[in-house]
Amino acid sequence: MNPFTFDPEWTTTLTTPFMVNAFLAGLCIAAAAGAVGYFTIARHSTFAAHAIAHIGLPGATGAVLLGLPVAVGLGGFALAGALVIAALGKRASEREIATGTVLAFATGLGLFFARMSSSASQQLQSILFGSILTITDDQIVGFAIFDIVLLVVMAVIYRPLLFSSLDEQVAQAKGVPIGVMNALFMAVLAGVITIAVPAVGTLLIFALVVTPAATATVVTTTPLRAIVASTALCLVSIWGGLVLAAMFPAPPSFVIVTLSTLFWGIAKGVEALRRRG
């Protein structure tokens, strides 16, 4: 599979049912990732986001081992991990070591479970690196329902969550329940990661949840605009990745992550030039 051979039949590939599902999944994932990405950065929880995906890994491979759906195991472990991280509190420097240690252990455990059965072993690569081309109709329905719930929850808690993310002490003094906000946000983040893993996998999730939001904060100044912009960037990365992966036979995850990183690199470069000039 030479990635530089152009496939002239790529437009036909795009209209196949698995590609249509991939595009729909991309839309759902972009909406979810965009809604939480800004807050993940504002709350200094980017490392937690990365860790939650890895904590989900043994859940995913363990679920395959037990014959359960991957999303159930992944989501369960991610949620449990997210709530533990939330309970550890917001003192980031202390939390990083605990989170990182649990992350490493969880990844090892995920490998252990995967090696216990051949089916889990086969699934390991798609859990680690994603397999957006194998998303089923049922998964799309699940994603869509999750998105609707997520957007309603985020709309309701938007301002207090923003206040507690940016000015925790003042928000607490003004009566915002910061502990509840933290737990709620972490739970939401676990959900978003659970639906984003099928696209790019646990290892590359950072590029969909955090990177577009980081790019968006460079180009926008209000939180709402940053959320809209990061959703758009995420969507362009996924859809663009799918189109390019149809043209050139490269893994979609690779192209998606490359585009997301490229946008970020350009935004950072332009920002640096603007500061100097």
Next chain:
Amino acid sequence: MQQSDASERRGPSVECRDIAVKRGGTTIWSHGTFTIPRGTVTAIVGTNGAGKTTLMKAELGVIPLSHGTMRVLGAAPGEDNARIGYVPQSYTNDIDSSLTAEQSVLLGLTGTRFGFHPVTRRQRAKAHEAMEFIGIADKAKLRLSELSGGLRQRVAIAQALVSNPELLMLDEPLANLDLASQRTTVQILSRLNTELGMSIQIVAHDLNMLLPILTGAVYLLDGHPHYARLNDVLDSKLLTHLYGTKVQVVTTPQGAMFVTPNMAEPGGCDMHDADEVARFHHHGHAGARPQTDGGATR
């Protein structure tokens, strides 16, 4: 900005009866019985770890009292915090923040509301009024990360002001600021107090910059909070005891008083107490008033 209604200003700003705070089994301070009148500018002073910030957080109801009762603006701590503006010390931590000054100030009005509420024209006008008062209206569209420490702190003050608080609490507002920024901040606080009648509390290490506007201080000494009017706080013996290092009160020709920790060995250099210094100035400058009673000239 509106002046608080005179009818609202009855009663003291803070009233404490035998208050104590424990954290992790250790008593931070105890036996605090004092009253801070309305419309005053009060410093909260004490050595590192004396519990200055703890006192402020107890007033906000964030840290519970282990003993005694406290009323803040006539209500139990934490019960009516919408009437309190709070500027924590950590404003410098948000250096990475991509938020604009205006967005940050707006959060002071909208940040506690659940549900979907677009920002109204009135809220935006209110935010601009607050930024105008603080003198940062021209910085409204700049990101916090583009502002200096002094300006970021003024944004934090504007955010606290935007909801028209009756009491403003600031934790170490002058720390990490250069002299010009310190002076600007003190001038803003002075205007808030005199023009809007706002009660102000300031946690501070260094009283020097604040002396011109202070009316009193809560000092945390030997594990107990005490309140005193400024004249009584500016006592060399008390300050020396309070800070655990030799402190002098001197009077300058301008009439301002300074509290100066003396770094030199005791007796190793020219040391004078307040009365002596006052007499020097009496001799040297006909206009300067003697400070024989240790009182303020303001």
